[in-house]
Amino acid sequence: MTPPQVATVVMYHLVQPPDAGPVAGLKSVDVAAFRGQVAYIRRHYTPVSSIDLVAAIDAGSPLPPRPIVLTFDDGYRCHRDHVFPLLQAERVPATFFPVASALIERRLLDVNKIQCVLASVDDLDRLVREIDAEVEAASRNGDCLPPSTYRATWWRASRWDPPAVVYVKRLLQHALPDAVRVPLVDDLFRTIVSIDERRLADDLYMDVDDLHAMKAAGMTIGAHGDRHVRLPTLPEDGQAREIDGALRVLDAVGASREAFVYCYANGEHDETSVDLLRARGCRAAFTTRPDLARLAAGEMLTLPRLDANDFPSDANAPPSEWTRRAF
Ligand SMILES: [Zn+2]
Known part of the structure; x- marks a missing residue:
């Protein structure tokens, strides 16, 4: 053969x-x-x-x-x-x-939404606190793990990014369960990014x-x-x-x-x-x-x-x- x-x-x-x-x-x-x-x-x-x-x-x-x-x-x-x-x-x-x-x-892909959120946010510490608050609330309902668990895994620098950026990217890209992650990404995009989703999609x-x-x-x-x-x-x-x-x-x-x-x-x-x-x-x-x-x-x-x-x-x-x- x-x-x-x-x-x-x-x-x-x-x-x-x-x-x-x-x-x-x-x-x-x-x-x-x-x-x-x-x-x-x-x-x-x-x-x-x-x-x-x-x-x-x-x-x-x-x-x-x-x-x-x-x-x-x-x-x-x-x-x-x-x-x-x-x-x-x-x-x-x-x-x-x-x-x-x-x-x-x-529609914008989540990966692109997250990039826009990070590019538009002026207070990264506040973004991290907002995400942690959402994760804390969701974990009390049993929808995900508590923030400390995610911190232990994802709060670390990469070759390109400081720890806070790595943490935000990983949680929003894949670490959180989709039931928590998807609405959170949408919410952050709506409140932080001022560009219209449709217009950005046409550009991208x-x-x-x-x-x-x-x-x-x-x-x-x-x-x-x-x-x-x-x-x-x-x-x-x-x-x-x-x-x-x-x-x-x-x-x-x-x-x-x-x-x-x-x-x-x-x-x-x-x-x-x-x-x-x-x-x-x-x-x-x-x-x-x-x-x-x-x-x-x-x-x-x-x-x-x-x-x-x-x-x-x-x-x-x-x-x-x-x-x-x-x-
Ligand atoms: Zn793809």
Whole structure:
């Protein structure tokens, strides 16, 4: 028996110049670094589309040497402005994963709301006290743990942020249960950020016309959640609603619901998520687990991806560890 083929999948979020406005502080890849990465990738790999991976499994279609799939999450407008033109010029196919509520209803993703709250707040200590008060109240109802427990885990400096910022980000991004976290994020955004959500969403995310143009140019459009909720936090019917809501993206851009590709919000999934996607005809689904992707029938709905930061941004850099492993 021949061993399964291996592909490299890379995930990108924001790709933007340093002076990127309201979301300049979000983790992103600089446009110049991205250009270098594409050149590096073209030297060492053969870019293919995510549908090529599916065809390799379904039809036994051979893949070129060292296949690589570039994926772009969340449907940011910088993908249209800075990524798409370069990919087109270099004839590199890619897969884009917009979030349905951001694309269609122009809702802001929580991760972007939190960034705006931090960028707009003038008294960080007061923000921390407000969050702690909410957490304290919710913990008395048994909805989450007391603030001291979260402090013990998350009050610490990171490479970029002081402890208070790390604490706010982690609690609001994922540490609190969604039942406490989501209303708290909405409330903070409403009271602290003066920019209208709709206007900010229009600045941040691509629209349906942008994605139509990308699809017409040969790019693949996949689904990436309705509200970008981590699937394992939901019961089965909630997961089904989140996935079915996500698939509205395919309809909006005229992509087929047959043989579609999916990207789990925050990479998170469980057996229920995989079963629901399989039942709907999903042929490949991507996580954020960092590894090379083994293309085997039983593994297509839990494919790992490398982070963009795992790749050199200098076209002439020697092959990195992940590149050597793909040889
Ligand atoms: Zn995402």
